[in-house]
Amino acid sequence: xxxxxxxxxxxxHSYQTxxxxxxxxxxxxxxxxxxxxxxxxxxxxxxxxxxLRSLSGLLRPSGGTVALGGTVIDGVPQGLAMVxxxxxxxxxxxxxxxxxxxxxxxxxxxxxxxxxxTEESLEAVGLAAAADRYPWQLSGxxxxxxxxxRALAMRPELLLMDEPxxxxxxxxxxxxxxxxxxxxxxxxxxxxFVTHDVDESVYLSTRVxxxxxxxxxxxxxxxxxxAFPRDQITTREEGAFVTTRSEVARLIRQAGPGGLAA
Amino acid sequence: xxxxGATGVLGTLLVWEVVAxxxxxxxxxxxPASSTxxxxxxxxxxxxxxxxxxxxxxxxLVGYLLALVVALPxxxxxxxxxxxxxVSSTVIELLRPLPPVGLVPLLVLVAGQxxxxxxxxxxxxxxxxxxxxxxxxxxxxxxxxxATARSFGWSRRQVAIRVVWPSAIPSVxxxxxxxxxxxLILCVGAEFIGGSTAGLGSWLxxxxxxxxxxxxxxxxVVIAGSLGLLINGAVSALETRFAAWARREEA
Numbered sequence: 001x002x003x004x005x006x007x008x009x010x011x012x013h014s015y016q017t018x019x020x021x022x023x024x025x026x027x028x029x030x031x032x033x034x035x036x037x038x039x040x041x042x043x044x045x046x047x048x049x050x051x052l053r054s055l056s057g058l059l060r061p062s063g064g065t066v067a068l069g070g071t072v073i074d075g076v077p078q079g080l081a082m083v084x085x086x087x088x089x090x091x092x093x094x095x096x097x098x099x100x101x102x103x104x105x106x107x108x109x110x111x112x113x114x115x116x117x118t119e120e121s122l123e124a125v126g127l128a129a130a131a132d133r134y135p136w137q138l139s140g141x142x143x144x145x146x147x148x149x150r151a152l153a154m155r156p157e158l159l160l161m162d163e164p165x166x167x168x169x170x171x172x173x174x175x176x177x178x179x180x181x182x183x184x185x186x187x188x189x190x191x192x193f194v195t196h197d198v199d200e201s202v203y204l205s206t207r208v209x210x211x212x213x214x215x216x217x218x219x220x221x222x223x224x225x226x227a228f229p230r231d232q233i234t235t236r237e238e239g240a241f242v243t244t245r246s247e248v249a250r251l252i253r254q255a256g257p258g259g260l261a262a
Numbered sequence: 263x264x265x266x267g268a269t270g271v272l273g274t275l276l277v278w279e280v281v282a283x284x285x286x287x288x289x290x291x292x293x294p295a296s297s298t299x300x301x302x303x304x305x306x307x308x309x310x311x312x313x314x315x316x317x318x319x320x321x322x323l324v325g326y327l328l329a330l331v332v333a334l335p336x337x338x339x340x341x342x343x344x345x346x347x348x349v350s351s352t353v354i355e356l357l358r359p360l361p362p363v364g365l366v367p368l369l370v371l372v373a374g375q376x377x378x379x380x381x382x383x384x385x386x387x388x389x390x391x392x393x394x395x396x397x398x399x400x401x402x403x404x405x406x407x408x409a410t411a412r413s414f415g416w417s418r419r420q421v422a423i424r425v426v427w428p429s430a431i432p433s434v435x436x437x438x439x440x441x442x443x444x445x446l447i448l449c450v451g452a453e454f455i456g457g458s459t460a461g462l463g464s465w466l467x468x469x470x471x472x473x474x475x476x477x478x479x480x481x482x483v484v485i486a487g488s489l490g491l492l493i494n495g496a497v498s499a500l501e502t503r504f505a506a507w508a509r510r511e512e513a
Binding site for chain 1: 405406412420
């Protein structure tokens with residue numbers, strides 16, 4: 001059997017504070033298969049950001065391993081793209097939208113291919129006409145679409161998203177959710193999506209992992225029994241949506257530090 | 263905007279003319295605006311005067327480039343590391359208020375009265391604001407921007423060149439705007455105090471000792487001021503070209 005795309009084994013992280021050692025992640029183990037859309041939900045302060053930073057190689061965990069495509073990572077791995085919550089900070093204001101999208105490809109992808117991918121990615125998020133504008137001339141939702149287009153242009157095996165829709169209004173958020181599901185289909189992507197919103201996690205995912213408060217362990221692994229394509233109104237009316245949503249919410253409520261309450 | 267500015271200049275000249283013509287200030291301290299401007303018009307085609315202006319500009323340029331060569335790489339280095347940032351900021355705050363013109367006697371001993379001494383004064387005066395603004399710009403680079411660039415798989419060096427440096431440019435240019443006009447002032451001051459034989463400062467000093475030379479002194483000062491204005495305009499153009507995104511973003 002070929003290895004899972006992402007394999008996280010006994011991931012631990014703690015850091016020193018004045019009060020002594022503070023454990024954020026206390027032995028997380030899970031894997032993501034190719035083609036899955038996995039959401040990670042948990043209460044605030046559950047170390048979601050620490051987890052994502054470890055997965056993307058931006059932070060070296062105190063213990064455990066992260067393997068991408070069977071290879072244990074050490075530093076920032078190839079084949080991974082990240083979308084941040086703070087789209088304003090994540091886009092480079094001195095570069096136009098198109099230049100932002102092709103930026104990660106500089107030096108590694110030939111120019112004609114860069115241009116092709118930039119056009120295709122902007123097309124996919126519906127911003128082909130905005131290539132020559134500056135990010136700060138666009139609305140928040142549009143800026144986050146630029147960030148998604150940039151991730152698409154990198155052709156990642158795995159897309160990591162850190163609460164990407166937490167800073168936009170509700171209507172924009174629904175639009176972005178559906179856009180994400182569309183491009184996932186179009187580009188055949190595997191996504192690991194961190195959110196604090198249970199509804200969002202169930203609506204988007206094929207599987208939801210829930211985490212406890214720090215020191216964080218995994219408390220549930222719930223498969224979402226909903227078909228694609230999903231619809232903002234009808235999917236949310238389905239009985240399976242409602243029961244899955246309640247199940248995940250209950251697991252989160254029970255999850256104190258270190259795991260499920262007895 | 264431009265019309266208001268012109269109105270202001272004309273008004274000032276008029277007040278100056280009236281003050282001088284009616285002897286509200288002693289005539290040998292302030293010649294009338296009209297004769298000062300007439301003298302300035304003669305000076306801008308006077309080769310001796312132009313040679314002196316050239317010497318001052320050249321010394322300022324050399325000193326300024328020296329300041330840039332030190333401040334930009336050092337600022338990058340100190341701004342990139344949190345630890346160095348904290349250690350260096352106190353030291354710089356201590357060194358910064360030292361008046362470079364006060365060091366002229368010392369510098370004359372070390373570097374003579376010519377180009378080297380003048381350039382050293384300019385460099386010493388300009389390096390601190392340039393350094394501080396570079397450090398600040400580098401250090402203030404958005405942390406998400408840096409994390410994003412790291413997530414592209416770029417090395418620290420690539421992140422520094424492709425992301426940190428461009429995002430620091432507006433702050434660096436602010437430092438440049440603060441220092442370019444100071445460079446000229448410092449150079450002229452160094453020429454005065456250091457007893458240089460060439461340069462606008464020494465020319466002004468010589469003229470002031472001639473009978474009726476006050477008119478030439480005032481004319482020279484007006485020309486020096488106009489030079490400063492031109493240089494400022496050039497820096498503003500640079501800011502519009504390379505840092506417009508920083509100002510627009512706040513709008």
